[in-house]
Amino acid sequence: MNNFKDFYNSEEKREVLSVVVINKESVLSRIVDLFSARGYNIDSLTVAPIPDSEYSRITIITVGRARVIDQIVKQLNKLVPVLKVTEHKDVIEKDTVLIKVPIDQNLSDVDVLARAYNGAIQNVTENAIVISATDEPKRIANFIKIIEKYKPLEIVRSGVVAMER
Amino acid sequence: MKNKENKKLTGSQIVIEALHRENTEVVFGYPGGAIMNVYDEIYKQNYFQHILTKHEQAAVHAADAYARSTGKVGVAIVTSGPGFTNAVTGLATAYTDSIPMVVISGQVPTAVIGTDAFQEIDAVGISRSCTKHNFLVNDVKDLTRVMKIAFHIASSGRPGPVHIDLPKDVTADLADFNYEQEFDLPTYKPTTKGNIRQIKAALEHISKAKRPLLYVGGGAVLSNCYEDIREFAHQTKIPVVETLMARGIMRSDDELLFGMLGMHGEYAANMAMSQTDMIICLGARFDDRVTGRLDVFAKKAHVVHVDIDPASIAKIVKPNYPIVGDLAIVMKQILEHTKDFEFNDYSPWVDKLHGFRKEHPLRFKEDSDRLKPQWVIQRTGEILGDDALISTDVGQHQMWTAQFYPFNYPRQWMTSGGLGTMGVGLPYAMGVKRGNPDKISVNFTGDGSIMMNIQEIITCTQYNLPHINIILNNNYLGMVRQWQTRFYEDRLAETILDTQADFKMLCKSMGGVGYKVHTKEEFDKALKDAVDSNKPAMIEVIVDRREEVLPMVPNGHALDEMLLLGDK
Numbered sequence: 001m002n003n004f005k006d007f008y009n010s011e012e013k014r015e016v017l018s019v020v021v022i023n024k025e026s027v028l029s030r031i032v033d034l035f036s037a038r039g040y041n042i043d044s045l046t047v048a049p050i051p052d053s054e055y056s057r058i059t060i061i062t063v064g065r066a067r068v069i070d071q072i073v074k075q076l077n078k079l080v081p082v083l084k085v086t087e088h089k090d091v092i093e094k095d096t097v098l099i100k101v102p103i104d105q106n107l108s109d110v111d112v113l114a115r116a117y118n119g120a121i122q123n124v125t126e127n128a129i130v131i132s133a134t135d136e137p138k139r140i141a142n143f144i145k146i147i148e149k150y151k152p153l154e155i156v157r158s159g160v161v162a163m164e165r
Numbered sequence: 166m167k168n169k170e171n172k173k174l175t176g177s178q179i180v181i182e183a184l185h186r187e188n189t190e191v192v193f194g195y196p197g198g199a200i201m202n203v204y205d206e207i208y209k210q211n212y213f214q215h216i217l218t219k220h221e222q223a224a225v226h227a228a229d230a231y232a233r234s235t236g237k238v239g240v241a242i243v244t245s246g247p248g249f250t251n252a253v254t255g256l257a258t259a260y261t262d263s264i265p266m267v268v269i270s271g272q273v274p275t276a277v278i279g280t281d282a283f284q285e286i287d288a289v290g291i292s293r294s295c296t297k298h299n300f301l302v303n304d305v306k307d308l309t310r311v312m313k314i315a316f317h318i319a320s321s322g323r324p325g326p327v328h329i330d331l332p333k334d335v336t337a338d339l340a341d342f343n344y345e346q347e348f349d350l351p352t353y354k355p356t357t358k359g360n361i362r363q364i365k366a367a368l369e370h371i372s373k374a375k376r377p378l379l380y381v382g383g384g385a386v387l388s389n390c391y392e393d394i395r396e397f398a399h400q401t402k403i404p405v406v407e408t409l410m411a412r413g414i415m416r417s418d419d420e421l422l423f424g425m426l427g428m429h430g431e432y433a434a435n436m437a438m439s440q441t442d443m444i445i446c447l448g449a450r451f452d453d454r455v456t457g458r459l460d461v462f463a464k465k466a467h468v469v470h471v472d473i474d475p476a477s478i479a480k481i482v483k484p485n486y487p488i489v490g491d492l493a494i495v496m497k498q499i500l501e502h503t504k505d506f507e508f509n510d511y512s513p514w515v516d517k518l519h520g521f522r523k524e525h526p527l528r529f530k531e532d533s534d535r536l537k538p539q540w541v542i543q544r545t546g547e548i549l550g551d552d553a554l555i556s557t558d559v560g561q562h563q564m565w566t567a568q569f570y571p572f573n574y575p576r577q578w579m580t581s582g583g584l585g586t587m588g589v590g591l592p593y594a595m596g597v598k599r600g601n602p603d604k605i606s607v608n609f610t611g612d613g614s615i616m617m618n619i620q621e622i623i624t625c626t627q628y629n630l631p632h633i634n635i636i637l638n639n640n641y642l643g644m645v646r647q648w649q650t651r652f653y654e655d656r657l658a659e660t661i662l663d664t665q666a667d668f669k670m671l672c673k674s675m676g677g678v679g680y681k682v683h684t685k686e687e688f689d690k691a692l693k694d695a696v697d698s699n700k701p702a703m704i705e706v707i708v709d710r711r712e713e714v715l716p717m718v719p720n721g722h723a724l725d726e727m728l729l730l731g732d733k
Contacts, residue, residue, distance in 0.1 A: 007483050022352050025300060030293060037294050067479070074476035080298045080318060083352045 197244025199271030225255020230596030261583025297325030322355030383410030384448015558614030588617025626676030
C-alpha cells in the first residue's frame with residue numbers, strides 16, 4: 001500500500017546541506033527566495049568560494065520533516081545554477097563567534113573561558129577586548145550563554161561550515 | 166544576412182539574429198524607451214513578424230498560447246518598468262503550466278541601475294519566482310550565450326518561461342556573434358531516460374494489479390507522446406483518466422477514457438481514482454484540485470509516478486515506483502517491455518467504471534427557457550469538432566468546456582490550469598490562430614473574463630487573426646457565485662454583473678462581427694456566420710443564469726464525496 005508514515009509524519013529534524021553553486025546569476029538570492037517562497041526554515045547559512053574554481057559552497061542548516069527535507073533538496077537541485085546538493089550524514093561542524101567584552105570585566109575569567117572553547121583574546125583596546133572561539137555550534141551556543149555574565153557589548157556569529165568525515 | 170558570424174553586432178542585432186536562428190516566426194510585444202534599440206532592429210529585419218498587442222499582458226499570453234498550440238517556444242518582447250510588470254501575469258501563467266517561452270524586457274542602462282531611474286524596476290527580482298530561470302545581461306559579450314541558453318532551458322527538461330532583462334546600453338554595445346558556439350551548462354542536465362529496472366518493476370506490479378488506472382497530466386501533452394500512451398492503454402486495457410491539462414491525450418470517444426478527474430471531474434473518473442489499487446501517473450502532479458482531501462486520497466493504491474521533474478515526485482504523494490525521465494522516452498521504454506509481462510484481465514474493473522458512468526453520466530438538464538451553457542459547448546463540438554482549437558478563460562465556462570467539448574488530440578485545448586488566470590482567453594485565441602492559421606480558433610469565455618483583455622479584438626483585426634469568442638453570459642462571475650450560493654448562503658458579494666457592454670457593438674467597433682443569441686437556432690446560425698466571416702467574432706449567448714458546474718468536490722472533501730446534479 002501507499003503508506004509511508006515515516007515520510008509524511010516523521011519528527012522534525014535538523015539537516016546540514018551543502019550546496020555547490022556556480023558563482024553567477026544572483027544564485028544566493030535564488031536560494032534564499034526559494035526558502036522563503038516555499039516556507040522552509042533556514043537556521044544558518046554560510047557562503048564561501050571554493051578555491052580555484054568558479055563555484056561556491058553554501059552550507060545551510062535547516063529543520064523539517066523528512067518530506068520537507070526531500071523537497072528542499074529537490075527544489076535546490078532544480079535551480080539552474082546549482083551543481084550539487086549533499087545531505088550530510090556524519091559531519092564535522094564548526095561555528096565561529098566574535099565577542100566584545102568591556103575592559104572592566106574580570107578578564108582572566110574571560111580568557112580561561114575562551115580557552116575552554118578553543119578560543120583566545122584577539123584584540124585589546126582601552127575600552128574593550130575582543131575574543132574569538134571556533135567550535136561545534138552547540139558548544140558555541142553554550143559559550144555565548146556563559147559569557148553573558150560578563151556583559152558583552154557585541155556578539156557576532158559566523159554561521160556553520162561543515163564537512164563530511 | 167550572410168557572413169554575420171564573427172562580425173561585431175550590436176546587442177539589439179544579436180537579439181534579432183539569435184531569434185532568427187531559433188526559428189522564431191512571430192514575436193508578440195510592445196515597444197518603449199528602454200527597448201527602443203531592439204525595436205529599431207525589428208523594424209529593419211525580415212526574419213519574423215512582430216505583432217503589436219494593446220497590452221503587454223496579452224502579448225505574453227499570446228506567445229504562451231502560440232507555444233501551447235504548436236509546441237514551439239513562444240517569444241514576447243516588452244519594455245522596462247510597467248512594460249515588464251504588465252508581463253508578469255503572463256510569465257506566472259506560463260510558469261505554472263510549464264510552457265516554454267522566452268520573454269525579453271528592456272531595462273534602464275547599467276550605469277543607472279539601482280538609482281530608481283525612470284521606468285526602472287528590479288525585473289529579475291520580480292520574475293525569479295515565476296520563471297524557470299532569468300538573466301540580467303550586464304555585458305553584451307554574454308548576450309549570445311544567454312540567448313542560446315535561454316531557448317535551451319525554456320524548451321528542455323520540464324519546460325517553462327525564461328526571462329531576459331536587457332539594459333539599454335547593452336542593446337547598443339558591440340560584440341562578436343557566433344551562434345554555432347556550444348555553451349556548456351554543467352549545472353543543468355535534465356534526466357531524460359527512465360531507470361529501466363524501476364520501469365520493469367513497475368510493469369511487473371501493474372500487470373498483477375486488479376484495478377490499475379492511468380492518470381495522465383499535462384506532461385503528456387508537453388512531451389508529445391500521446392500515441393504511445395494510447396498504445397499502452399489499448400495493449401493492456403487499462404482505463405484512463407485525464408487531468409484538466411491533459412484533455413485530448415485520449416480520443417473523447419475512447420472506450421477506456423473515463424473523463425477528467427478532480428474537483429469538477431466526472432463521477433466515474435473520481436470513483437476510479439478513489440478505488441484503484443495502482444495509480445500510473447504520467448506527467449501529472451497530484452494537484453489539490455485533483456486529489457481532494459489528501460489524507461483519504463487513493464488509500465488503496467500503489468503509485469507509479471513518471472515525471473521529468475524530480476521535485477514533482479513525492480511532493481504530494483510518495484510513489485512506490487518513482488521514475489524520473491522524459492515521458493516520451495519513458496513511454497518508449499515501457500512499450501518495449503510491455504510484452505514481457507502477462508497483464509491481468511482488467512475487464513471487470515473497466516465494467517465497474519462503465520457502471521459508474523451509467524449511474525452518473527456527465528449531463529445537464531434542459532429545464533428553462535434559456536440556453537444551457539453546456540449545450541452551447543456540446544453543440545460547438547458537434548459543428549466544429551476536430552477543426553477547432555479551443556481556448557478558454559477561467560471560471561464556470563472553463564470547466565464546462567473541459568467536460569463537454571469532444572477533445573480528440575493534444576494541443577487542441579488551451580487553458581490556464583495552474584494559475585487560473587482570467588483574461589487569457591482572447592489573447593490565447595490570437596496566439597493559437599497565429600500558430601495554426603488553418604484551424605478555427607475558438608475562445609469559450611464568460612461575461613467576467615472577456616472584459617479583462619477585450620482590447621485585443623483590435624489587434625486581431627489589424628493582423629487578420631480571425632477567431633470566435635463565445636461568451637456564455639450569465640451576468641455573474643459565475644464560479645464565485647456558485648460558491649457563494651453553496652457555501653455563503655447565497656450572499657452574492659460583488660459577483661453580479663448587471664451593467665454590461667453591448668458585446669455585439671463592442672466587437673463591431675473594433676472591426677469584428679458580433680452576435681447576440683437566445684435560442685439554439687440563433688446560435689447555430691451565428692456560429693456558421695462567424696466562421697464564414699473570417700473576422701474576429703463575438704457570440705454573446707444568454708444562458709441560464711444559475712446553472713452550476715457539477716459534479717463538484719467541495720473544498721476539504723474526499724474525491725468520492727461529490728455534489729451531483731439534483732443534490733442541494
